[in-house]
Amino acid sequence: MADFDYVLVGGGLQNGLIATALRKRQPASRIALVERGSVLGGNHTWCFHRDDVSPECREWLEPLVVHEWPGYRVVFPHLERTLEGRYSAVTSERLDEVVSTAVRRGGAGSKLFLNQEAADVGSHAVTLGSGKRLEGAVVVDSRGPPPPSERRREGYQKFLGLEMELARPHGLDRPVLMDATVDQSEGFRFLYVLPLGSSRLLVEDTYFHESCSLAPVELRRRILDYVAAQGWEVAGISREETGVLPMPWAAAFEQPGPGPLVAGYRGGWFHPGTGYSFPVAARLAEFVASRPPDALFGREFRRLGRRHSRQVLFTQLLNRSLFRWFAPASRIWVFERFYRLPANTIGNFYALRLTWRDCLRLVSGWPPRGLSISYRLR
Numbered sequence: 454m455a456d457f458d459y460v461l462v463g464g465g466l467q468n469g470l471i472a473t474a475l476r477k478r479q480p481a482s483r484i485a486l487v488e489r490g491s492v493l494g495g496n497h498t499w500c501f502h503r504d505d506v507s508p509e510c511r512e513w514l515e516p517l518v519v520h521e522w523p524g525y526r527v528v529f530p531h532l533e534r535t536l537e538g539r540y541s542a543v544t545s546e547r548l549d550e551v552v553s554t555a556v557r558r559g560g561a562g563s564k565l566f567l568n569q570e571a572a573d574v575g576s577h578a579v580t581l582g583s584g585k586r587l588e589g590a591v592v593v594d595s596r597g598p599p600p601p602s603e604r605r606r607e608g609y610q611k612f613l614g615l616e617m618e619l620a621r622p623h624g625l626d627r628p629v630l631m632d633a634t635v636d637q638s639e640g641f642r643f644l645y646v647l648p649l650g651s652s653r654l655l656v657e658d659t660y661f662h663e664s665c666s667l668a669p670v671e672l673r674r675r676i677l678d679y680v681a682a683q684g685w686e687v688a689g690i691s692r693e694e695t696g697v698l699p700m701p702w703a704a705a706f707e708q709p710g711p712g713p714l715v716a717g718y719r720g721g722w723f724h725p726g727t728g729y730s731f732p733v734a735a736r737l738a739e740f741v742a743s744r745p746p747d748a749l750f751g752r753e754f755r756r757l758g759r760r761h762s763r764q765v766l767f768t769q770l771l772n773r774s775l776f777r778w779f780a781p782a783s784r785i786w787v788f789e790r791f792y793r794l795p796a797n798t799i800g801n802f803y804a805l806r807l808t809w810r811d812c813l814r815l816v817s818g819w820p821p822r823g824l825s826i827s828y829r830l831r
């Protein structure tokens with residue numbers, strides 16, 4: 454018999470969710486979690502819409518949620534809209550705390566391997582840099598994305614965020630997911646503002662762009678300019694996070710088969726249209742945890758892969774048209790049009806569970822301002 458039921462490689466979002474779901478669904482399962490860092494989860498604030506995830510996922514996600522708001526706002530030059538529906542945030546610290554406890558209290562022999570590099574990842578065994586071999590009935594490889602490369606056929610959602618304490622309350626009752634009333638000359642750009650406390654904010658300057666390079670000094674300055682323009686006075690900055698998330702338009706999603714389950718970013722289990730992966734990662738975690746390890750790969754799994762693949766193909770088509778048919782300064786109009794759509798289509802887009810009707814709504818009608826044949830030909 455293998456030493457473990459599950460050997461999870463990579464202690465980021467995907468395997469963090471799988472370990473949390475296993476704790477709920479199969480409390481006696483023996484888990485090994487291997488992470489090369491000294492803590493789990495890295496340095497992120499992950500957000501998701503409550504409706505992105507099924508009621509089954511919510512049963513085990515609850516302990517991870519640190520902040521929650523009743524909805525969110527978007528602001529564009531010709532549109533201001535408030536959308537209802539709970540929006541939640543999970544921090545790396547909380548993920549570390551909950552997942553470490555889930556593994557330590559898991560079935561007999563469950564173990565956390567921190568500061569350990571997985572050198573070789575096979576179907577039923579993982580060899581660590583130290584030479585130690587871990588055998589498992591199922592191996593899940595969630596080592597995150599390969600480093601961004603400008604050669605691939607993809608755009609990026611890239612951002613820098615500053616978590617700050619203000620001298621006085623900011624007065625926001627919900628996040629501003631996009632404030633796009635800022636300079637658009639470098640491509641679609643918006644500020645993302647999360648109110649983490651009455652005078653605490655996370656403010657991110659975000660770009661949808663073909664290039665994966667970030668200019669941190671300039672982005673910090675732009676955030677502080679934006680904050681000052683809102684009339685907010687910064688008392689201190691406590692944390693910074695950066696992200697360069699791939700928005701592919703041509704990468705194929707490989708159908709999962711026997712072998713290590715390649716999950717998370719590495720396996721293509723993310724939303725190509727946002728670079729985010731919370732809803733998809735939660736769906737996969739629930740799937741993995743709700744059946745025994747020897748029943749993982751089969752018809753149901755192929756069906757899950759096919760469903761994901763169809764959603765991926767469609768959202769890649771949207772990426773392709775965004776990056777190929779719209780000049781950088783015109784891309785904002787695609788998003789302003791998107792936010793005029795019915796709330797359930799917007800929700801289904803974020804959740805990556807678009808229906809045929811949603812797809813039609815997204816591509817039919819008068820095209821957004823800025824669609825350019827000459828840009829495409831160039």
Ligand SMILES: Cc1cc2nc3c(=O)[nH]c(=O)nc-3n(C[C@H](O)[C@H](O)[C@H](O)COP(=O)(O)OP(=O)(O)OC[C@H]3O[C@@H](n4cnc5c(N)ncnc54)[C@H](O)[C@@H]3O)c2cc1C
Nearest residue numbers: 463465466467489499500571596597696717718729730731
């Ligand atoms: C700053 C930031 C904010 C984000 N915000 C959101 C958000 O709000 N909502 C959302 O849905 N998505 C968000 N994303 C995207 C999201 O973080 C990723 O989609 C998600 O983390 C991918 O999960 P993963 O488990 O595949 O990879 P990761 O979370 O990157 O985890 C991979 C882990 O594997 C470890 N690892 C790699 N190689 C090895 C090895 N050889 N041996 C051992 N360990 C290894 C890494 O150290 C890392 O901990 C954000 C990303 C960033 C960077």
